[in-house]
Amino acid sequence: MPSEPLSQKEIEDRLRELPGWAFEDDRIFRTYRVGTHFAASALVAHIASVQDELNHHSDLTLGYNTVRLSVNSHDAGDVVTVSDFALAERVEALAPAHGAS
Numbered sequence: 044m045p046s047e048p049l050s051q052k053e054i055e056d057r058l059r060e061l062p063g064w065a066f067e068d069d070r071i072f073r074t075y076r077v078g079t080h081f082a083a084s085a086l087v088a089h090i091a092s093v094q095d096e097l098n099h100h101s102d103l104t105l106g107y108n109t110v111r112l113s114v115n116s117h118d119a120g121d122v123v124t125v126s127d128f129a130l131a132e133r134v135e136a137l138a139p140a141h142g143a144s
């Protein structure tokens with residue numbers, strides 16, 4: 044069942060609880076910085092596992108020591124929904140164990 048698009052205010056209210064996350068071009072996104080390239084690749088693998096669990100997938104970009112996550116909900120017409128924030132909250136919870144900031 045596709046989620047409903049969130050309003051601009053709902054997005055802004057939710058982003059206030061997610062430092063480091065931002066909204067642009069109908070997506071929410073964040074860049075994590077980690078200590079090494081291999082640590083960044085491990086973070087990508089962990090995020091991918093959670094995305095499969097949630098059946099909600101972001102665009103993940105692996106840099107030298109960064110991981111950029113950008114996501115919206117395709118089934119709602121490529122706009123931001125609660126599913127995107129559910130993923131963001133799960134990633135925020137797992138990131139510290141990877142030394143990500």
Ligand SMILES: C[C@H](O)[C@H](O)[C@H]1CNC2=NC(N)=NC(=O)C2=N1
Pocket residue numbers: 098099100101114115116117118119
């Ligand atoms: C068929 C499969 O359940 C759907 O395509 C899932 C997969 N992952 C998804 N990821 C995102 N970001 N949006 C979706 O609507 C979505 N739908």
